[in-house]
Amino acid sequence: MVENKPKILYVDDEENNLIVFKSSFRRFYEIYTASSAADGLKIIQENDISVIITDQRMPGMTGIEFLKQLPEDLLAIRMILTGFSDVSAIIEAINSGKVYRYITKPWDKDELKMTIDNALEALTLRKNNQALVQELKDINEQLEQKVVERTAELEQALEEINVQNNELEELNATKDKFFSIVAHDLRSPISALAGFSEILAGNGKQLPPEKVAEYSKELNKSVKNVLSLIENLLTWAYSQMNKANLNPTEVDVNAVIEKILTQLAAVAGNKNINLEMDLADGLKVYADEDHLKLVLRNLISNAIKFTEPGGKVSVTTKAIDKSKAEIVVADTGVGMSIEKLTTLFNIGDNQSTKGTAGEKGTGLGLILCKEFVEKNSGSIEVASLKGMGTTFTVTLNQP
Known part of the structure; x- marks a missing residue:
């Protein structure tokens, strides 16, 4: 096995000194000699020299000047041979x-x-120190990277906590709205039910037939109001809990509209409101059919609700290029103020409003419309002026 001896460079301009040095130490070290600073620099560039020994007094350049030319990052130990005059x-x-x-x-x-030998030990210590410094530097960089990563994780966790807090706040607001609706909007029709049923139960036999018919009609109206309110409340509650299933299919939108208009014809007729439709032939949308029915029923019912007797509600459909379909529900009703429009779809701000014939609601219908349209990758827009009617435009994807 060949022993790797330390490499020693000796620089001296006197050839005899180089010969003596090499013969004295070649058994212990791998000796390189140079008779000039230029030759010494070349040897250093080409070899891994451990110790550099140079004569101080050389023609053209002193030993100190030679050593100053060495690279700053060179680890080799530097020593000088000199007489007392240069000490x-x-x-x-x-x-x-x-x-x-x-x-x-x-x-x-x-x-x-x-x-x-002492110089070689010093070199070993210097190399070990350098390796230790590099190791500490690497560890520090790793720690800094871990701090960056951990900080990013904490920021992400904080962001998630903030999102969860916002969701909790929204849920609390939703809960408060729910109880407000239950306490306020259900109280009136249920009170009417209790009142009229009490009259009929206690004095039904003494009342003339026309009064019995009148009270029965009011009872029926209150029951329908309560049923409508409860249906919207339950649908909305399921939507808030993400339990409203989404099953998009190819839907014949014209058939859905025609069926809803037929169902609401009697309600519109009682208010002497004309229902009109202008439907694009064969138009289909890709949406959940139950969601679409709820949206259109709410929009058309609202249009009838807020239109004065003798007014008009129209439903039109058309294709927008080959990818979108547009459904427009327009009325000639009471319209809305700009202030109302800005909060129309906000549950915290939306309050139920009586229709032109005193019809009541929860204020949830339009909120449900927006949620269900967006669940089906669509959009809903509204345009209205006070006293000039309202137009809702629903845009959905075609299959």
Whole structure:
């Protein structure tokens, strides 16, 4: 096995000194010699030199000047051979950290070997220190990276907590709205039910037939109001809990509209409101049919509800290019103010409003419309002026 000896460079302009040095130490080290600073620099560039020993007094360049030309990151130990007359300059070089130590001429072989061995130990320590510094630097960079990653994780967790807090706040607002609706909007029709049923139960036999018919009619109206309110409340509650199933299919939108208009014809007729439709032939949309029915029933019912007797409600459909379908529900009713329009789809701000014939609602119908249209990848827009009617436009995807 070949032993890797430390590489020592000796620079001196006197050839005899180079020969003596090499013969003295070649058994212990791999010796390189150079008779000039230029030759020494070339050897250093081409070899991994551990210790550099240079004569101080050389023609054209001193030993200190030679050592100053070495690369800053070179780890090799630097030593100078000198006479006593140069000691002050060399001590200055040692103090500046450029030179490990100086050796006086003439040198003793054993003392010089001991000095070289000490220099090699110093080099080993220097390399170990450098490796330790690099290791600490790497660890520090890893720690910094972990801090960055952990900070990002904490920021993400904080963002998720904020989102959850916002959702909780919205749920609390939703809950408050729910109880407000139950307490306010259901009270009136249920009170009417209780009142009229009490009259009929207690005095039904004494009442004339026309009064019994009148009270029965009011009872029926209150029952329908309660049923409508409860249906919307339950649908809305399921929607808030994400339990409203979404099953999009190809839907014949014209057939849905025609069926709803037929169902609401009697309600419109009682208010002397004309129902009109202008439907594009064969138009289909890709949506959940139950959602679509709820949306259109709410929009058309609202249009009838807020239109004065003798007015008109129209439903039109048309294709927008080959990918979208547009459904427009327009009325000639009471319209809405700008303030009302800005909060129309906000559950916290939306309050139920009586229709032109005193019809009541929960204020949830339009909120459900918006939620269900958006669940089906569509959009809903409204345009209205006070006293000039209202137009709702629903846009959905074609299959």
